[in-house]
Amino acid sequence: MYSTRMMSNLLVQLLILLVSSLVCWSQECNTNEEVYKEVDRPSSCKEILDKYPATPSGYYYLKTSKVYCDMDTEHCGSKGWTRVAHVDMSNKLQSCPGDLNLITSPIHTCGGLTTPGCASAKFSTHGISYSKVCGRVRGYQVGETNAFGPYVNDQGNPGLVMDGILISHGQKQSHIWAYVTGFQRQASDELNYYCPCADYRFNGVVPSFIGNDYYCDSGVDSSPQKGIFYTTPLWNGKGCTPPNFCCSHSGMPWFCKTLPVPTTDYIELRNCQNNNGGVISEDTAVELMELYVK
Known part of the structure; x- marks a missing residue:
């Protein structure tokens, strides 16, 4: 022995x-x-x-x-995730990825383009064959963002169907998740300019390629103004009052998506404005973004 x-x-x-x-x-x-x-x-x-x-x-x-x-966090109920993107603009030395634009005040963030459309950043997945994606985004409303209006029927140009952050994979830009920026928290007449969850009377249309795979929030209670940077964080599950139920998702700000088939595609983040674009009118300013695959 x-x-x-x-x-x-x-x-x-x-x-x-x-x-x-x-x-x-x-x-x-x-x-x-x-x-x-x-x-x-x-x-x-x-x-x-x-x-x-x-x-x-x-x-x-x-x-x-x-x-x-x-190896420690149970994203989507399990551990062992490979990080493919991490942008933390609270670090003043951090630069904006892709063709996103730097915003230095009042919060160090990354904005989109100055014309309608999307600013893009692509992230390698290191050749990993993955079928699950999880992540989070922290951002802020700038100006008169209007969720899925007014060009919601232009399905041929996904960059014009919403204000906010689109996350997709591959050249076909297959949808993963969206962080949508609405007009204001308390809806009134132009209901299609608001988050669908802002009021049960929502009369707009969520693009079919997005489906239910999105979070939507606003950074101001009423009457946003062009070019104003609202410093209330979006998509954090806080600040909603009835009839607004945008905070009802328990996982916010994290999302978890299982893809139909495994892939090794790169992941793309697009910061989109569907109206007049730019900080002089509307934008979504991104302060933090993390993406993981498995």
Whole structure:
């Protein structure tokens, strides 16, 4: 029988082997050594967690690149997510991705274009075959945003059917989720300019390609003005009063989407304005955005 000391030594050796394998993935490894080859790298964060359930969150080397793995948070009810995008404009050194425009005041954020349409940013998914996407967006209303109006019937141009953030994947821009910016929290006459959840009398149309996969919110209770940056955070599940039920989604600001079929597509974020565009009229200013795949 093993003595207590021998058992302790054996456990220590096993722990060292485990840590060594993780270190090889989480730091620069010498690919010329026989003990490590690039082809042996894991293909996803989930693969690492499946093999080593105690792996902490942090940066790891996959087959294609260095990524951040969230091993602790149960996004969509499970762990082991690969982060593909992270924009935090509270860091003043952070630049806006893609062709989004920097807004420096009153909050350091990223806005859209100055004409109708969408500013775009694309994010690699590191060659991972994924079927689930989760994420969150924190943004602010600028000016007279109007949710899904007035060009809701222009299905040929998704960039003109809403104000807010569209998240999609691949060249076909297959829809994942939308963070929509409405006119004001308390609806009145022009109901199609408001979030559908702002009032049960909503008489507009949600574009068919979006369906129910969206959150909608407004940053002002009544009468927004052109060009004014409203500093109330959007899509956080707070600030709604009846008949507005936009805060009823328990997962806000996080979304979770299961795709019909797995894909390795890049993910695209588009900041869209459907009316006159720009900070002089309407915009959605993004302060924080995170996207994960599995």
